[in-house]
Amino acid sequence: xxxxxxxxQYYRSQMPAVGQIFSESxxxxxxxxxxxxxxxxxxxxxxxxxxxxxxxxxxxxxEQKLIQINGxxxxxxxxxxxxxxxLQAGVSIDSAIEWFLERTRGKLLVxxxxxxxxxxxQVAIKQVTGESIKLLAIDTLALERKRLLRKQxxxxxxxxxxGACRARYGLPVYAAHNxxxxxxxxxxxxxxxxxxxxxxxxxxxxxxxxxx
Amino acid sequence: MDASELQPITEFIKAxxxxxxxxxxxxERCCKSLSVGYYSKLSAFVPLDxxxxxxxxxxxxxxxxxxxxxxxxxxxxxxxYFGFPSLLSGEKVSNRVRILExxxxxxxxxxxxxxxxxxxxxxxxxxxxxxxxxxxxQTRFKAKELTTNRVSSLMSGDPLxxxxxxxxxxxxxxxxxxxxxxxxxxxxxxxxxxxxxxDLRNRVLAEGLEGSxxxxxxxxxxxKTLTSNSLVFEAMLLMSxxxxxxxxxxxxxxxxxxxTSTDILRGQSSxxxxxxxxxxxxxxxxxxxxxxxxxxxLLQNLIxxxxxxxxxxxxxxxxxxxxxxxxxxxxxxILGEAPMAFCWLAFGSQGRQDQAACSDQDNGLLLAHEPDxxxxxxxxxxxxxxxxxxxxxxxxxxxxxxxxQNPKWRLTLTQWQQRFDKWVNTPEPxxxxxxxxxxxxxxxxxxxxxxxxxxDKVLAETKDxxxxxxxxxxNSLQESPPLGFFKQFVLERDGREVKGIDLKHKGNALIxxxxxxxxxxxxxxxxxxxxxxxxxxxxxxxxRKDALNLADAHEFxxxxxxxxxxxxxxxxxxxxxxxxxxxxxxxxxxxxxxxFKVVHDAQAGIKLKFTRxx
Numbered sequence: 011x012x013x014x015x016x017x018x019q020y021y022r023s024q025m026p027a028v029g030q031i032f033s034e035s036x037x038x039x040x041x042x043x044x045x046x047x048x049x050x051x052x053x054x055x056x057x058x059x060x061x062x063x064x065x066x067x068x069x070x071x072x073e074q075k076l077i078q079i080n081g082x083x084x085x086x087x088x089x090x091x092x093x094x095x096x097l098q099a100g101v102s103i104d105s106a107i108e109w110f111l112e113r114t115r116g117k118l119l120v121x122x123x124x125x126x127x128x129x130x131x132q133v134a135i136k137q138v139t140g141e142s143i144k145l146l147a148i149d150t151l152a153l154e155r156k157r158l159l160r161k162q163x164x165x166x167x168x169x170x171x172x173g174a175c176r177a178r179y180g181l182p183v184y185a186a187h188n189x190x191x192x193x194x195x196x197x198x199x200x201x202x203x204x205x206x207x208x209x210x211x212x213x214x215x216x217x218x219x220x221x222x
Numbered sequence: 223m224d225a226s227e228l229q230p231i232t233e234f235i236k237a238x239x240x241x242x243x244x245x246x247x248x249x250e251r252c253c254k255s256l257s258v259g260y261y262s263k264l265s266a267f268v269p270l271d272x273x274x275x276x277x278x279x280x281x282x283x284x285x286x287x288x289x290x291x292x293x294x295x296x297x298x299x300x301x302x303y304f305g306f307p308s309l310l311s312g313e314k315v316s317n318r319v320r321i322l323e324x325x326x327x328x329x330x331x332x333x334x335x336x337x338x339x340x341x342x343x344x345x346x347x348x349x350x351x352x353x354x355x356x357x358x359x360q361t362r363f364k365a366k367e368l369t370t371n372r373v374s375s376l377m378s379g380d381p382l383x384x385x386x387x388x389x390x391x392x393x394x395x396x397x398x399x400x401x402x403x404x405x406x407x408x409x410x411x412x413x414x415x416x417x418x419x420x421d422l423r424n425r426v427l428a429e430g431l432e433g434s435x436x437x438x439x440x441x442x443x444x445x446k447t448l449t450s451n452s453l454v455f456e457a458m459l460l461m462s463x464x465x466x467x468x469x470x471x472x473x474x475x476x477x478x479x480x481x482t483s484t485d486i487l488r489g490q491s492s493x494x495x496x497x498x499x500x501x502x503x504x505x506x507x508x509x510x511x512x513x514x515x516x517x518x519x520l521l522q523n524l525i526x527x528x529x530x531x532x533x534x535x536x537x538x539x540x541x542x543x544x545x546x547x548x549x550x551x552x553x554x555x556i557l558g559e560a561p562m563a564f565c566w567l568a569f570g571s572q573g574r575q576d577q578a579a580c581s582d583q584d585n586g587l588l589l590a591h592e593p594d595x596x597x598x599x600x601x602x603x604x605x606x607x608x609x610x611x612x613x614x615x616x617x618x619x620x621x622x623x624x625x626x627q628n629p630k631w632r633l634t635l636t637q638w639q640q641r642f643d644k645w646v647n648t649p650e651p652x653x654x655x656x657x658x659x660x661x662x663x664x665x666x667x668x669x670x671x672x673x674x675x676x677x678d679k680v681l682a683e684t685k686d687x688x689x690x691x692x693x694x695x696x697n698s699l700q701e702s703p704p705l706g707f708f709k710q711f712v713l714e715r716d717g718r719e720v721k722g723i724d725l726k727h728k729g730n731a732l733i734x735x736x737x738x739x740x741x742x743x744x745x746x747x748x749x750x751x752x753x754x755x756x757x758x759x760x761x762x763x764x765x766r767k768d769a770l771n772l773a774d775a776h777e778f779x780x781x782x783x784x785x786x787x788x789x790x791x792x793x794x795x796x797x798x799x800x801x802x803x804x805x806x807x808x809x810x811x812x813x814x815x816x817x818f819k820v821v822h823d824a825q826a827g828i829k830l831k832f833t834r835x836x
Contacts, residue, residue, distance in 0.1 A: 058227075066329065067258035074227050180282055180324060184230040191230060198258060198326060205262030205324065 016111070017141040023116040024146050032204050032213040037062040037148070038117040039197030041189045042127045045079065049129040053079045057106060058189030059113055060197050062120065065204070067197045074190040075109060076100035107131075107138040118215055119147035122172045122196040148218045150175065150199045156221055157203070175199055179206070228253060231328070234281065238301050239804070240348035248341050255334040261285075261321045268304075268319040268327075275308040276329045283325010287317050297322075297812040306349045309335055373457055374450040376486060377471050377479035383408045384417070390426050390440050391433030393417050404468040406477050407441045413477045415441035418468050447472040450479065457481055458526065483529070498544045507611050510548060514615035517541060518791070521579055525788035531780030532752050535576035542572055542581070542617065543666050549611040550667050553604055560604070561597040563590040565668030565676075569624060570659035572666075574734065575750045576780070579787050579797050583612050583620045584659055586631035588638055590672055601632060624659070635672065639679050646683045649693035658697065661738055662749045677747060685745035688832075694742065695832040698735030699825060703818035704728045711803050711815070723814075725786070726799035729779035729821065733772060736824050739832060740764060751776055772824050775817035782814060 027036060039060045046052030060072040078100045101109070110131070121127045124147035135143050154175045158165055168174055172195055173183065179202035184195050200218075207213050232253045235241050241249065261268050261283065268278070268285065280302045287296040287304055295317060298304060304319055309332055330338075339346040382400045384393050386409035393405050397419070407415040417437050425431075425440045446460055447470045457469055461483055471479040497516055504510045520541070524534045550566060570584035571577045587605055605626035613619050626632055633641065645657045661680070665673035684690055704711055704723045714721045723729075730751075737754040740746075744763050748754045752773055759769035786801045803811055829835060 063257075065259065069228060069231065069256045069258065070254055072228060072254075181326060182230065182234075182282055188227060190227045194228060194230070194258075198260065201258070201260035202262075202324065202326075205260050205264065208264050 017135065017139050017143045020111050020115055021143060024118055027116060027118040028146070028216050028219060030215050032215060032218065033065045035062075035064070035215050036117050037120050037200075037215070038114045039067070039120045039193040039200070040114070040127060040147075041121065041192035041196060042130055043189045043192075044130055047126065049133040052130075053077075054103065054106070054130050054134055055079060056100075056189040057110055058191070058193035059110070060190070060193045061117065062197050062200065065201060067194065067201070069194075072190060072194070073113065074188065075106045077103050077106045079103075103134060104138050107134050111135070118219070119145060120197060120200050121147050121149060122175075122192070122199065123151040123170075124149035146219065148200065148215070150196055150203060153200075153203050153218065153221050154178075157206075172196060172199065176202075179203070231256065235279070235328075238279070240342070240345045243342050243344035244338065245341075248338065252330065252334055252338060256328045256330060259327050259329060260324070261327060262324045263321050266321060268321060270305065270319065276305055276331055277303060277309055277335050278305040278319075279303055279328040279330065281326040281328055283327070284322040285325070286320045286322055288320065289317050296807070299812070303349075303352070306335075307353050310349060310353050372450070373448055373452045373454055373469075373471055373481055374479075376454060377450065377481040378402075378485065379479045381406050381470070381477055381480045383477065384437060385409075386414050386436075386438050388437050389433060390417070390422060390431075390435045390437055393437050394422060394433070402480075403482065404480060405437075406470050406480065407437050408477065409438075412475060413445075413447065413470055413472055414438065415443045416445045416468055416470055416480075417441040420467075445470055448481070449473050454486060458486060461486075497541055501541070501544045501548050504548065505552065507549075507552070507614065510545065510552075510611065511614050514545060517616060518579065521784075522788060522791060525784050531777055531784050532576075534784060535571075535574075535578065535780070536750075538581075539572055539575040539577045542577055543568070545615055545617075546585075546608065546612065546666050549608045550604070553607045553611075557600060557604055557607075561600055562593065563669050563672055564588060564601065565665040565673045566608075566626065567673075568664050568666050570662055573659070573662040573664040573749050575664075576730070576734075578784060579791070582618045583609060584624050585609070585620075585626045585666075586624065586633070586660075586663075587626040588665070588668070588672060588676060589632070589634045592634050592636075602627070602629070605632060622656070635675055638676050642676075642680045643683065646680070646687060646690045649690050651693060651697060654693050655697045655700075658694065658735070658738065661742060662734070664749055681742070681745040681747065684742035686743065691739060691743050691832045694735075694739050695828050698732065698739060699829060701728055701732060702825065703732065703821045705815065705818050705822060711811075714800070720802065721798075722800035722802040724799050725779055725783040725801050729818065730776060730783065732821050732825065733776045733779070736772070736821075736828055739828050743832070768824065768827070771820045775820040778813060778817045779821075782810075 030036070039062055041058045043055040044052050045055060054077055056074060056076045058072075058074045061068045076099060100106075119128070128145045128147055131145055132143060135141070135145075151170050151172075154170055155165065158169065172192065176195060176199050177183070179199065181195075181198055181202060184191055204213055204218070232249065235253050235256075236249055241252065244252065256279075280298050280300055282300055285298040285302075285304065287298065289295055296302075296304075298319075304317075307317070339349070382396060382402055382405045384396055384405050384407055386407055397403065397405050404416055404418040406413055407417055415438065417440060421440050421442060426433075426435060431440075445468075446464055446466065448457055448460065450471050450473050452471075461467065461469060467483040469481045470477055471481055497513070497520055500513050501510065504513055517538070521534070521538060524537060529537075546566060546568070554560065565588040567573075567586040567588055568584065569586065571581055572584060587601060589601065593601060609619065609625050609627040619625065624631055642660070645654060645660070661684075663677070704714075711723055714724055734751050737751045737758070740758050740763055741748060741754040744758065744761060746754060746757045746761070748757050755764070755769050755773045755776070758764045759766055764772070782801060783799060787797050787799075789795075790797050803814070806814065
């Protein structure tokens with residue numbers, strides 16, 4: 011099978027996920043650590059994945075990959091705490107992307123400020139497979155923005171940061187920072203957001219995508 | 223997955239009892255197996271899947287476990303667990319878990335749960351114990367003679383019974399003529415329920431219902447029962463776990479008796495009345511010292527019998543009073559009759575009748591008039607002998623020297639009046655703080671008319687005395703209940719060691735202060751805190767609800783303090799007023815927090831009322 015076929019299949023595999031009711035759905039919380047904010051010049055340092063099955067995060071299948079990069083971690087080390095020598099133990103971007111596509115097949119992604127993470131992933135997938143792909147995700151940041159804008163006109167800076175969003179739902183403060191913990195934090199936030207919408211058995215994934 | 227990657231979760235789990243006993247590898251395996259859910263108030267109850275039991279570990283939020291009848295079993299917050307009874311028993315879920323505050327919950331699957339029970343004995347024991355008792359009072363302890371007794375030896379047989387369809391009036395009349403506080407309700411020759419004084423008060427009178435109400439509508443249905451062959455100790459456990467004071471005793475489906483907490487108390491070897499009688503029979507100091515060795519045991523037995531803290535305080539104080547009186551009488555037999563009328567005054571905790579373990583002396587002498595040299599010598603000798611006697615009987619000398627043997631506190635009526643006049647009319651904050659115990663005074667010995675002349679004068683001056691009351695209030699606000707901004711407990715530390723919550727100085731003492739300020743403001747003669755609160759309620763100075771809350775909080779905190787000291791005593795630890803909240807079940811933690819909240823609110827109340835500030 012060519013790589014082009016596999017990305018098409020991947021895309022198709024996500025379609026049924028959209029129609030599911032949240033409490034029956036199969037999602038994947040994802041978070042990336044990068045060397046910067048530009049998908050075209052910066053690189054992915056690590057990817058954290060935590061499945062959300064039927065409305066619950068499954069830590070047994072939580073995984074994180076560190077990725078070898080070209081050059082040095084540089085400035086971003088101060089943010090992520092990942093230093094060059096740790097990345098030596100990492101995998102190549104090629105195998106990381108293959109792993110990512112395999113793990114997330116048939117699942118809709120969940121991310122906080124998803125355009126950034128999806129942007130990086132799409133560029134990387136293009137580099138690795140040669141194929142363009144459109145990834146789908148529920149964006150917990152966008153969900154929160156919509157919800158807050160229904161109550162107030164202007165949002166103060168920082169209101170939509172992951173930690174600030176979690177605090178509004180009484181979720182614990184997580185001091186540690188890595189892709190996996192952030193994926194966990196984002197996944198928990200989604201559970202809280204959905205719970206706040208009311209009836210768990212009514213909300214569909216499509217609605218959540220639409221709301222975000 | 224490397225567990226350190228999910229550090230926030232491992233860190234949290236690692237800090238929880240009993241997970242803290244697991245070794246690192248087991249802990250990581252455990253954390254790795256968790257799933258995470260979020261429960262919102264909007265869905266009211268946690269959906270418990272009968273076919274899929276699991277251990278629920280509360281990470282945030284608040285939950286309430288209720289049984290089938292809606293009875294509250296437990297309140298849960300961060301670090302608490304639910305779901306373990308079904309995991310352990312294999313029986314299907316029967317309790318419901320209501321969501322009080324939205325929260326994050328970790329789920330542990332049955333396989334991992336069983337694996338952890340095999341790996342760690344502590345883990346297994348923790349949940350077995352929690353299951354057995356639902357972790358109510360961990361601080362129960364056994365007085366030796368109670369473990370061997372059978373219920374049949376203490377219960378009253380031939381119980382008072384009434385038919386299921388009788389009215390509550392009939393029941394009340396029967397109870398009155400039999401002079402008992404409960405009646406068993408019988409339907410078809412079988413026990414159907416129990417009706418107690420408390421039910422008549424709470425479910426009939428307080429609800430404004432008529433006496434024609436059928437008993438079955440006011441009774442407690444399906445009461446807890448035991449057989450006559452059960453151990454008294456089991457009865458005590460059952461009573462304390464369910465906060466009940468009456469236990470129907472049923473053999474072969476037939477009600478054969480009732481066991482009350484008073485019956486248990488009566489069964490103790492160190493009955494307070496016996497002890498007081500014994501004190502009154504002793505004729506010298508050495509034998510009084512020997513008798514007073516029983517006092518700690520009396521306290522233990524009262525605590526194990528789950529007597530109300532207020533009763534315990536009164537009983538222990540009446541023993542101290544008896545001992546003091548006996549010492550005065552015995553010494554007068556040696557010294558001859560006193561040259562004038564005098565009163566032996568008790569201050570502080572003895573005055574308030576809330577003595578507990580390791581009380582020191584706080585006393586003084588009130589003389590009818592100025593003594594001449596000979597009379598002064600007489601009282602000096604008498605007071606030194608009595609104070610020394612008390613010390614040798616276990617009531618140590620007052621570290622602040624507030625004792626009748628100190629000439630400073632051996633004063634005539636006029637001198638006492640002047641002393642109080644100074645505190646009341648020119649209050650200096652510091653002097654007033656030391657003086658507050660004097661306002662809780664009671665006469666132990668001597669003519670009541672003499673004592674009344676002092677107390678009446680004092681109360682006439684304190685009543686509506688704004689400046690004095692503001693000073694007293696400000697003093698009492700120096701301490702506050704140990705609650706942080708988010709209602710979590712604030713623990714006191716001594717260097718590295720966590721001492722815990724000071725139940726006396728940050729709990730009961732504050733309530734004593736509040737009751738004292740109000741009582742002095744209204745000229746109320748009572749000095750016992752519970753009686754002061756009652757009197758304040760009856761004269762509409764504190765509204766009913768606040769008064770009852772304050773009295774309940776007082777009783778609850780005092781009860782915690784006593785059972786904590788009972789625990790310390792049976793474990794040969796030094797007695798202290800510090801309680802470590804991690805040793806408490808979540809329900810008790812919750813109640814304690816509520817009690818401190820009441821104290822906090824009452825402090826705000828006196829602040830507003832007596833200092834006109836917020």
